[in-house]
Amino acid sequence: MVEPAFSIGARLTRTGRRIPAGLDEATIKAVVEDFYGKARRDELLGPVFRTAIPEAQWPQHLATIGDFWSSMLLGTGRYHGRPMPVHLALGGLDDAHFARWLALLRQTVEAICTPEIALLFIDRAERVANSFRLGMAAKRGEDSSAIVRMRALSQ
Numbered sequence: 001m002v003e004p005a006f007s008i009g010a011r012l013t014r015t016g017r018r019i020p021a022g023l024d025e026a027t028i029k030a031v032v033e034d035f036y037g038k039a040r041r042d043e044l045l046g047p048v049f050r051t052a053i054p055e056a057q058w059p060q061h062l063a064t065i066g067d068f069w070s071s072m073l074l075g076t077g078r079y080h081g082r083p084m085p086v087h088l089a090l091g092g093l094d095d096a097h098f099a100r101w102l103a104l105l106r107q108t109v110e111a112i113c114t115p116e117i118a119l120l121f122i123d124r125a126e127r128v129a130n131s132f133r134l135g136m137a138a139k140r141g142e143d144s145s146a147i148v149r150m151r152a153l154s155q
């Protein structure tokens with residue numbers, strides 16, 4: 001059921017955005033764990049994660065990512081990092097990586113979340129992924145106006 005935009009007792013972020021029913025820290029944790037389980041086993045993304053994140057640092061990484069989504073979707077402000085330089089520093093990420101990352105996220109949230117919550121995750125992830133693509137193109141000195149927005153497709 002689609003809820004009205006405003007209703008008495010609706011949960012709101014600090015900026016007044018309505019938080020859909022069922023979107024909470026437990027949902028975010030389930031999405032993050034399932035997504036990174038898949039991403040680490042993925043033949044394209046797995047090697048990137050294995051190279052950058054030693055086994056012992058995974059709990060910390062998952063906690064950081066949980067904070068990121070909590071800030072993005074629940075407006076908690078728990079994430080204080082700057083993901084752009086982190087991804088620029090990884091080097092070697094191309095559109096195939098982003099397409100796979102977004103497809104895996106879509107697969108994950110469509111399996112775990114209501115359609116409304118899944119769309120929120122996908123929308124935010126697409127925006128961030130596309131901002132990384134623009135940042136990477138700028139770093140390579142390319143004309144970023146030629147870059148076409150990437151959407152999360154099913155794979």
Ligand code: HEM
Pocket residue numbers: 045048049052053064065068080081082083086087090093094097098101124125126128129
């Ligand atoms: C090509 C797709 C992507 C790959 C392969 C990738 C890989 C990684 C890796 C390896 C790290 C850890 C880096 C380190 O600690 O040295 C990282 C951190 C992170 N990633 Fe991604 N990433 C991708 C896309 C995204 C997208 C689309 C988002 C957001 C929607 C995202 C959010 C984050 C965040 C929040 C961090 C933590 C940054 C920090 O330390 O504050 N990533 N990513």
